[in-house]
Amino acid sequence: VQLVESEGGLSQPGGSLRLSCAASGFTFSSYVMKWYRQAPGKERELVAHITSAGGSTIYTDSVKGRFTISRDNAKNTVYLQMNSLKAEDTAMYYCNVRYAGMQYWGKGTLVTVSS
Numbered sequence: 001v002q003l004v005e006s007e008g009g010l011s012q013p014g015g016s017l018r019l020s021c022a023a024s025g026f027t028f029s030s031y032v033m034k035w036y037r038q039a040p041g042k043e044r045e046l047v048a049h050i051t052s053a054g055g056s057t058i059y060t061d062s063v064k065g066r067f068t069i070s071r072d073n074a075k076n077t078v079y080l081q082m083n084s085l086k087a088e089d090t091a092m093y094y095c096n097v098r099y100a101g102m103q104y105w106g107k108g109t110l111v112t113v114s115s
Contacts, residue, residue, distance in 0.1 A: 001025040003095045003106035010112045011085045019080040021095030021106055029053070029073035031099060035080045037091035037111075044094070048080060062088070085113045 006020040019035070030052050038044040048069035049058040057069050068081040078095060090113050095106040
């Protein structure tokens with residue numbers, strides 16, 4: 001299993017960024033995919049979750065209405081569109097899948113929101 005996140009980046013408050021995660025080594029279209037983040041000095045938290053066919057999504061309260069998780073099963077890729085970014089969104093963002101009873105993680109990508 002391999003999960004490779006796109007490069008994050010720097011955004012001003014109120015700006016937008018889009019992350020992607022390319023998956024391989026498993027049948028992507030059969031698995032729930034998740035985005036987590038970890039801010040400096042804080043525990044890793046679940047940001048968003050999308051079911052295998054993309055029909056259902058869940059978000060942590062702090063990003064509801066601002067972030068959108070989506071997936072393209074033909075491309076084995078999951079996305080996280082982040083709008084109206086805030087300083088508190090600054091974190092390492094990780095793609096995740098639970099496969100064969102194990103958690104797999106990408107290496108993470110840094111998102112920095114600062115003026």
